[in-house]
Amino acid sequence: MGAEKTATKKLDTTIKEKPAFVEELWKDRKEQWNGPRIFVLIISLLAIGLSIFHIYTAGFGTLSSWQQRSVHVLWAILLIFLLFPFKKGKKFGLIDILVVLLTLVTAFYMITGAEAIQSRQGNINNSDVIFGTIFIALVLEATRRTNGILMSAIGVFFLAYIFLGRYFPGALAHPGVRYEKMVDHMFNGTLGIFSAPIYVSSTVLILFVIFGSFLMKSGGGQFFTNFAFGLFGNKTGGPALSAVGSSALVATITGNGAANAAITGSFTIPLMKKLGYSKRFSAAVEAVASQGGQIMPPIMGASVFIMAETVGIPYIKLALYALIPAIIYFFIAGMVVYFHAKRLEMAGIPKEQLPDLKQIILKQSYLFLPILLIIGLMIYGYSPMKSGFYAILATVILSWIRKATRMNLLDILAALENGARSALIVIAACATAGIIVGAVSLTGLGITFSRFVIDVAGGQMLLLLLLVAVASIIMGMGMPTVSAYVILSVLGAPALIDLGVNIVAAHMFVFYFGVLSGLTPPVAITAYTTAGIAGANPTKTAFYAIKIGLGGFFIPFLFVYNPELLLQGGDTARISIALLSAFLSCMFFAGALENYFLGKLGIVKRLLMFASAILLVTPGIWGDLIGLATAIFLIIWQKKFTAFVAEDSQKMSG
Structure with a gap:
């Protein structure tokens, strides 16, 4: 009788999200805070306010460039200093209070004097130098707290390079820059901290993170997971194939491999283990799928929006160009999983234990409409901002179709808060990436680095690709994909373009390896996350994930030598032949x-x-x-x- 019950029990693929609002937020933060609940409520309201500010400006018009970007960064780093203590795992202390007060004073100076600060660009005064210096330090500290010491240290290194250029060897040397000029470049205009990364972060990126939060809250994550299990679950290797499918779909929303692994891996990994897959294999499959979700259009971990700004190609076109390589990535991962199951003679999940695919499509497919709306609006000519704005509204309205997905006021507030909080890590990383971009433009490093790498490679394309690939993996370790791509786009991509690589292929090349750094030891964050869930050895899991996802490391080389895979440089016949050969x-x-x-x-x-x-x-x-x-x-x-x-x-x- 007990076995019979087990056989007919439906698979529970519900992704339960705990709302971090009022009581639930207090439960999460009571260990961090000694003070009254009012402080927790203030943090929650600040996060909600940040989301509302960006939704409003997306729908009804942004502030001037410098003001929009400065408010965006200041609001985010204030929240960071309230949420992330000076020492990880410790309670909010005196240093944190001082940093919050310093942030508030700096914010007052920047917001009230925004027009005057911009007008002094190229001729800054002492107040600008003082507050500019404080602001740079606050950005680096916020990055340290959210992204770790590595990203912050890279920012410090590039700042040091501005002043110490004369001590660098050969082509990397430069005369050095005055301190006031550095602050002016980084703070007073839109060429440093407030350059392209923060422009995209303050207009498009945060909006799509908020959209992802609304979609998850409305049941979109559950729909994608149920759909994947209903489609693949009973096939050979079904549990692992379902993990690949569901993780890929959910990761396009979350935009973060490790976060997605924690969300979907919490039930896909135990299920795979229960059905006979090893701990290491289960964790590795989830890691490959979760990390790869960032290369799958339409959202691509939000990096595609920065890429569109960098290469000057509309977002919707870039998403189209990226589609085939992303499908190839998951096709390889799926085939590896399938052949693994065939070799070990492993069956799928019995149909009676799986969600009914027909019912899922009939009852839940409307949750996919907001993504289709984004694509449709951008094809029609709407900006990504405006498309994201309407998609958020559509998500709320569509959630009311069924009682099970209906969002009430508290759900909407929780989605607003979770969206802002999810964006904080990326905002801090983009601000520090702005420091790096500013240093590169101020010193001319981009041109000299390209020449340096080409000289080291001896002008050989394959060797240059290998050097840039290794550099991209190293630079991407431990960083959000967005920040890794920004750094690589100003250092690695120009070298490839100088040697004749198609501009889209060059930027996709460094982007792919920045993403794949999440699987490569010694800082394989996504693989380590799934290993923790599975109870597997982290390093062995990372190496096994590399094996399963090895095709992903070759795909960038494929589209450099075969740009037809990016729908570039060929007629329909050549593209068709290239696609058939690739698959x-x-x-x-x-x-x-x-x-x-x-x-x-x-x-x-x-x-x-x-x-x-x-x-x-x-x-x-x-x-x-x-x-x-x-x-x-x-x-x-x-x-x-x-x-x-x-x-x-x-x-x-x-």
């Missing part, structure tokens, strides 16, 4: 990785399969033809071998 290559690559394709492979077949996969994506018709011929030969050989083994086994059993 065949991915299938053979996954089979070689898992040592399975129509049956288990031997060492010779495995090597031939790797060779076929590489040849199929080598530029030129001959590579495709030889790779395809090798693949056909392998398929025939493997089919005959598998049939022979099956026949032999039947005779033995007979």
Whole structure:
């Protein structure tokens, strides 16, 4: 009777989100605060106010550039200093009070004197120097508290480079810059802290983070997860395939690999373990899917909005260009999971335990409409800001269709608060990224670094790509994808463009490796998060995640040499051939990785399969033809071998 109940019990894929408002927020913060609840309520109201400010300006018009960006950063760092103590894990203390007061004084100076500060650009006074210095220090401290010491230290390094350029070797040397000029560049205008990263952060990025919070609160995350399990759950490798699908969909909303792993991994990993997958495999699959969600349009971890501003291509076009490589990434991950399950003869989840796909589509598919609305509005010509504004309104209205998803006033307030709080880490990182961008433009480092890297690579494209890939992984370790991309876009991408790489391919190349740094030791944040949930060894999980997601490390090389995969540089026929070759290559690559394709492979077949996969994506018709011929030969050989083994086994059993 007990077994029968277990067999028919429906899989619970509900993503439960605890609202951080009033009582629940107090429960979360009572260990941090010694003071009365009123302080917790003030923090909550400040977060809600930040979201309302950005929703209002998106719908009804922003302030002037410098004012919009300065209010955005000041509001965010005030919240950071209230939420993140000076010492991690400690309670709010005297240092925190002093920093909050200093932030308030600086905010008063900047907001009341905004027009005068801007008018003095190029001719700053002593007050600007003092408050500019304080503001830079506050940004770096806010970044340290939210993103860790590494990102803050990189900001300090670039500030030091401004003054100590004469001590750097060769092409990296420069005469140095006066202190007042540095403050003027970073603080008084829109070329430093308030440059492109904060422009995007203060207009589009935070709005889409808030939108993601509303979508999750309305049940969108649950819909994506139920849909993935209903679609893939009963297939071979179903639990792992479902984890790949649900994590990919949810990660496009959250924009953060580690956060997404914590949300969806809390039930996908235990489920995979329960059905026989190892701890390490379960954690690695979730890590690969969660991290890869940031490369999947339409939202792409919000980095695509900064990329659009940087390369001067509309967001909707960039999202379209990024679609095929993202599909290839998840296709490889899915095939690795499938072949792994086939090799180990692992079945899917019984249908009676899965959500009913037809009912999910009938009852919950309306939750996907806000994303379609964003895409449709931008295709029609609306700005990302205005599209995000209408999408947030649509999410609330659509949630009222069914009682189960209906958002009441407290749900809306909780979504506003969670959206602002989720954006704080990225805002701080973008502000420090602005310091880096300012240092690069002030010293001319972008041009000299490009020449330096090209010289080291000896002008060889493949070597340059490898150098930039390694640098991108190192720079991306422990950083939010947005901040990693900003740094790499001003240092790595120009070197690739100088050597003839397509501008979209160059920026996508560094973006991909910035994302994949979340899987690579020693700072594989997403892999370590899933390992903690699974109870697996973190380092072994990270290396296994690299194996499962290895195709992702090759995809950037593929679209550099085959820009047709980014829908660049070719007619329909060439793009179609490139797509077919890429998907065949991915299938053979996954089979070689898992040592399975129509049956288990031997060492010779495995090597031939790797060779076929590489040849199929080598530029030129001959590579495709030889790779395809090798693949056909392998398929025939493997089919005959598998049939022979099956026949032999039947005779033995007979």
